[in-house]
Amino acid sequence: MEITLRFFASFREAVGQKTLVREYDDVSTVGGALxxxxxxxxDLDLYDDGALREYVTVMRDGRDVTHIDGLDTELAGGEALSLFPPVAGG
Known part of the structure; x- marks a missing residue:
């Protein structure tokens, strides 16, 4: 299945580009794609002790996966995953 991955801020720097398109034959969930x-x-550094880092936001087609099934959110192909690192500010 084909998945579009979009990276923002420090994640974009780690990957070296804003968007990647990947073909995965053995991936069926958001967690598998990540x-x-x-x-x-x-260098993407998404995980801490095997769990997705706190405050990392992953969206499937514009919807936060924490409001679906988290990392178990299913993928059918053709979706876009957007990855946002933690943001601090004041």
């Missing part, structure tokens, strides 16, 4: 892209780009 594991695959992290294996390809280890």
């Amino acid at each position: 594991e695959a892209i992290t294996a390809e780009y280890p």
Whole structure:
């Protein structure tokens, strides 16, 4: 299945571009896609002790996956995943 991955802020810097399109034959969930892209780009730094880092936001087609099934959110192909790092400010 084909997935479009969009990266923002420091995640974009880690990957070196804003958007990637990847074909995954053995990925069926958001978590699987994130594991695959992290294996390809280890500087992406999405995980802490095996869990998605706190305040990392992952959206599937514009909807936060925490409001669906989290990392178990299913993918059918053709979706866009957007990854936002934690943001601080004041």
